[in-house]
Amino acid sequence: MAKEMSTEKDGFPGKPTSVWMDTTSETDYPALNGKVKTDAVIVGGGIAGILTAYSLLEAGIKVVLLESGRVAEDVTAYTTAKVTSAHGAMYHYLTEKFGEDKAKLYADANQAGLLKIVSIILNRKIDCELRKQSAYIYTEKAKNRGALKKEAEAARRLGLPARYTEDTPLAFIKGVVEYQNQAQFHPRKFLLDLANDISKEALLFENSRAIKVQEDGKNVTVFTGQGEVEAKSLIIATHFPFYDKERFYTKLYPHRSYVLGLKLKTEVPDGMYFSIDGMRNSIRNQGLYGKKILLVGGGTERAGVDADTLKYYERIRTYADERFDVEEIEYHWFTQDNRTPDRLPYIGKMSGAKNIYVAAGFGGWGMTTSAAASTVLTDLILGKVNTAASLFDPARKVGNRLGPIEASISENVKTFTHLLERYTKRYPFELPAGFEPGEGKIVSMRGRKVAIYKDKEGKIYSLSPVCKHMGCNVGWNVTEKTWDCPCHGSRYNYDGKVIHGPANEDLDKIDI
Numbered sequence: 001m002a003k004e005m006s007t008e009k010d011g012f013p014g015k016p017t018s019v020w021m022d023t024t025s026e027t028d029y030p031a032l033n034g035k036v037k038t039d040a041v042i043v044g045g046g047i048a049g050i051l052t053a054y055s056l057l058e059a060g061i062k063v064v065l066l067e068s069g070r071v072a073e074d075v076t077a078y079t080t081a082k083v084t085s086a087h088g089a090m091y092h093y094l095t096e097k098f099g100e101d102k103a104k105l106y107a108d109a110n111q112a113g114l115l116k117i118v119s120i121i122l123n124r125k126i127d128c129e130l131r132k133q134s135a136y137i138y139t140e141k142a143k144n145r146g147a148l149k150k151e152a153e154a155a156r157r158l159g160l161p162a163r164y165t166e167d168t169p170l171a172f173i174k175g176v177v178e179y180q181n182q183a184q185f186h187p188r189k190f191l192l193d194l195a196n197d198i199s200k201e202a203l204l205f206e207n208s209r210a211i212k213v214q215e216d217g218k219n220v221t222v223f224t225g226q227g228e229v230e231a232k233s234l235i236i237a238t239h240f241p242f243y244d245k246e247r248f249y250t251k252l253y254p255h256r257s258y259v260l261g262l263k264l265k266t267e268v269p270d271g272m273y274f275s276i277d278g279m280r281n282s283i284r285n286q287g288l289y290g291k292k293i294l295l296v297g298g299g300t301e302r303a304g305v306d307a308d309t310l311k312y313y314e315r316i317r318t319y320a321d322e323r324f325d326v327e328e329i330e331y332h333w334f335t336q337d338n339r340t341p342d343r344l345p346y347i348g349k350m351s352g353a354k355n356i357y358v359a360a361g362f363g364g365w366g367m368t369t370s371a372a373a374s375t376v377l378t379d380l381i382l383g384k385v386n387t388a389a390s391l392f393d394p395a396r397k398v399g400n401r402l403g404p405i406e407a408s409i410s411e412n413v414k415t416f417t418h419l420l421e422r423y424t425k426r427y428p429f430e431l432p433a434g435f436e437p438g439e440g441k442i443v444s445m446r447g448r449k450v451a452i453y454k455d456k457e458g459k460i461y462s463l464s465p466v467c468k469h470m471g472c473n474v475g476w477n478v479t480e481k482t483w484d485c486p487c488h489g490s491r492y493n494y495d496g497k498v499i500h501g502p503a504n505e506d507l508d509k510i511d512i
């Protein structure tokens with residue numbers, strides 16, 4: 001669902017939305033009403049759901065797509081949309097942890113994903129600002145050059161078009177792995193066009209949140225508030241799966257990153273950059289009404305934990321100011337993506353279910369991995385062999401070496417700590433004097449914890465802070481004026497309406 005951001009100023013310059021949202025119109029597909037039967041029902045209208053719907057239709061399978069809000073308005077609308085196999089320092093890691101054969105499966109699946117997106121755009125003549133670009137994985141520290149040399153060698157051995165160089169286009173960079181023939185695009189222009197085509201051949205429903213799943217051994221039925229879809233297969237592409245037989249709540253970890261859209265006084269550089277240093281900064285350009293702006297991003301913190309989202313924007317502003325001649329901040333936005341312990345996505349059949357499939361855990365690289373998911377899932381549903389399927393199997397064991405297990409333990413300790421905080425964390429007994437319009441706070445009132453927000457007219461909204469997913473206490477997000485859950489990334493508007501799952505219900509209202 002669209003973020004329905006507060007119109008109040010959030011204290012940071014530039015429009016509080018993405019360039020993709022700002023330069024496209026909202027869609028208006030109908031809501032599901034009544035009963036429908038189909039071959040495959042896809043839940044989730046982001047890039048993973050739309051590409052999978054497209055692939056299944058191409059394969060002659062009848063589909064229905066259900067979206068809780070409007071298509072391509074959640075995480076995909078706030079991406080930086082680099083369509084590339086260059087996923088940080090990934091290939092040396094994969095080769096070391098899993099061996100060259102598995103690392104090659106990942107490389108090939110992502111290169112095929114890149115080609116799939118480019119071919120769809122060219123074949124269907126979609127006007128979505130597709131541009132060929134090099135992707136650069138970079139460091140600003142001389143001591144990290146060695147790591148990048150190893151990365152380039154690993155990527156090259158896997159057949160990727162990669163090379164290490166210190167002859168870099170940006171002066172502050174000390175070394176890069178350059179991947180040639182990668183791409184950037186406008187994700188919403190691409191997906192809205194595709195959704196329009198899908199809606200002519202299949203049923204596409206918006207404002208249709210899937211709230212329940214029923215399996216009867218042969219078919220599966222998905223229920224929304226006003227209707228139901230019975231299908232031979234269900235594909236869950238809801239970012240964090242809303243139906244969870246796989247215990248994703250223990251193996252998906254939401255992390256936020258922030259983006260600024262900047263007007264520069266100087267020429268805007270070409271190329272798509274991603275840093276392996278601290279903040280994992282990301283840089284690419286984007287056309288805007290005949291001019292170009294520079295998108296500079298970064299941030300790696302666990303979603304929903306720190307209320308002071310403003311400080312992360314400030315950090316990126318400082319990073320950008322120190323490296324570019326910034327004239328003005330046009331946009332600022334953030335979103336979150338889910339990581340997995342072994343850094344591979346979960347794509348495939350859900351354990352213990354005959355005909356339920358998922359695509360999740362893209363770890364910040366969901367453009368090519370969503371395209372890979374659409375191919376893997378289509379093959380699985382058609383009963384065809386897909387060589388990458390075992391690599392991405394959601395039921396795989398992630399701990400064949402210490403690294404993934406450690407990642408899993410440390411992230412789950414954080415989740416468990418937040419779950420406990422529901423009982424242990426103390427909140428003030430009353431609102432602080434000078435509780436200003438636009439602020440949100442949790443307080444204890446007559447033995448209950450209450451999440452309170454005051455809007456600019458002074459109207460108070462009082463809610464239970466207990467997240468409807470698994471019961472962690474939500475926390476206030478100062479820039480977006482939302483209640484965000486630190487456990488698995490659910491988000492709610494200031495009035496309690498759920499805007500991002502896995503939670504599927506609104507926060508309870510409390511009378512004070």
Ligand SMILES: Cc1cc2nc3c(=O)[nH]c(=O)nc-3n(C[C@H](O)[C@H](O)[C@H](O)COP(=O)(O)OP(=O)(O)OC[C@H]3O[C@@H](n4cnc5c(N)ncnc54)[C@H](O)[C@@H]3O)c2cc1C
Pocket residue numbers: 001043044045046047048049066067068069070071072073074075076077078079080081082083084208209210211237238239242255256257258259297334335336337359360362363364365366367368369370501504
């Ligand atoms: C700041 C940032 C920058 C990024 N940049 C890049 C990049 O440059 N390149 C790259 O490859 N990746 C990038 N990523 C990652 C990429 O954007 C994501 O992996 C990808 O967009 C996720 O797509 P999705 O379809 O899984 O999720 P979403 O786009 O969130 O789609 C899921 C959909 O499911 C719907 N939904 C949820 N619950 C229900 C329900 N119960 N019923 C019906 N519908 C439901 C939601 O409304 C939503 O529309 C970035 C991530 C971040 C955080």
Ligand code: FES
Pocket residue numbers: 467468469470471472485486487488489490501502503
């Ligand atoms: S998102 Fe899982 S408890 Fe809130």
